[in-house]
Amino acid sequence: MLNQSTPPQTESPPRIRFGIVLLPNFTLTAFSGFVDLLRLASDEGDMSRPVRCSWSIVGESLVPVRASCGIQVTPWATFDEAGPFDYVVIVGGLLHSGPSSASDATLKFIRAAAQSPATLVGICTGVFALMRAGVMDGYRLCVSWFHYWDFVERFPQADESKLVADRLFVIDGRRITCSGGRASIDVAAAILLRHVEATIVRKALRILLVDDAQKGHAPQPYPPGLEPATHPKVRRAILLMEQHIGQPLSLVELAHRLDISARQLERLFTTETGKSPHAYGRQIRIRMASWLLTSSDRTVADIATSCGFSDASHLGREFRKEFGESPHAFRTARMQSHAPALEAASEDSE
Secondary structure (H helix, E strand, O other), X not given: OOOOOOOXXXXXXXXXXXXXXXOOXXXXXXXXXXXXXXXXXXOOOOOOOOXXXXXXXXXXXXXXXXXXXXXXXXXXXXXXXXXXXXXXXXXXXXXXXXXXXXXXXXXXXXXXXXXXXXXXXXXXXXXXXXXXXXXXXXXOEEOOHHHHHHHHHHOOOOOHHHEEOOEOEEEEXXXXXXXXXXXHHHHHHHHHOOOOOHHHHHHHHHHOOOOOOOOOOOEOOOOOOOOOOOXXXXXXXXXHHHHOOOOOOOHXXXXXXXXXXXXXXXXXXXXXXXXXXXXXXXXXXXHHHHHHHHHOOOOHHHHHHHOOOOOHHHHHHHHHHHHOOOHHHHHHHHHHHHHHXXXXXXXXXX
């Protein structure tokens, strides 16, 4: 007979198991933001015990992995020793400074994880490793706008309709990809909300001085040089314009991707920027063309095609409207104005 004074014992839910792989030159902010939210949500009373979830840093060997800032982190276990995980998290970072690619052993580990019940998570440029491992076919994936063209160049076979560079993160079944930086906290919160009470996650966010987690559809911060827009739909539209400079999206397609009507998008754009979407997109493409004219030796025809103009004549007409001179004259004038400064800098260094 059950003793009425003794409450029935309830079993604690199983811990959520995270395996974290750090790629060479990984971004420390992305890693620390993700794992710190796990730590704070895992226990009560600031004890940092792995009660609700556990995390383990795993690698090809126990050789320390260097972050982009120089700090080194030693894996806790090798891939062969690593136990089963609910989430396998790949944290990337710099692409153009020293070794940054996933090793063959790391790619093998990712492929094995894809065959298990685990969900794969790519943070920052960790999505590049997921692509190299061949485990993203058919899945939508998120990349930072800053690395969008790097991604397209390295993976020309990728389905661009599934490539998202205007949101903080994307959850698509057993694949989660995140733009990196501060968004790693947001994606950690989204994962934890699947398993623990929302009050626990919110408390962890408050301890990190984060008011609230951003949703996956929240826009990434706009690229430098763009006029700020407060409305998230307009900010996402601007990012999509940047992303598709070579093949501009029509107003209807742009509105469809934002899940609003074309008329509503036009109204929002005019209110936020004082320009129509068409005029704003033209300004983005002209600005990119002017930058390419002074920073590269590419032909005007090549630049025109890259920036979404039908040919060199089309670019020339639009350029004269904006700058009052032809692309050739613009390039020559800017090159000549830069030459004295470069000569002076050279003389100072001698």
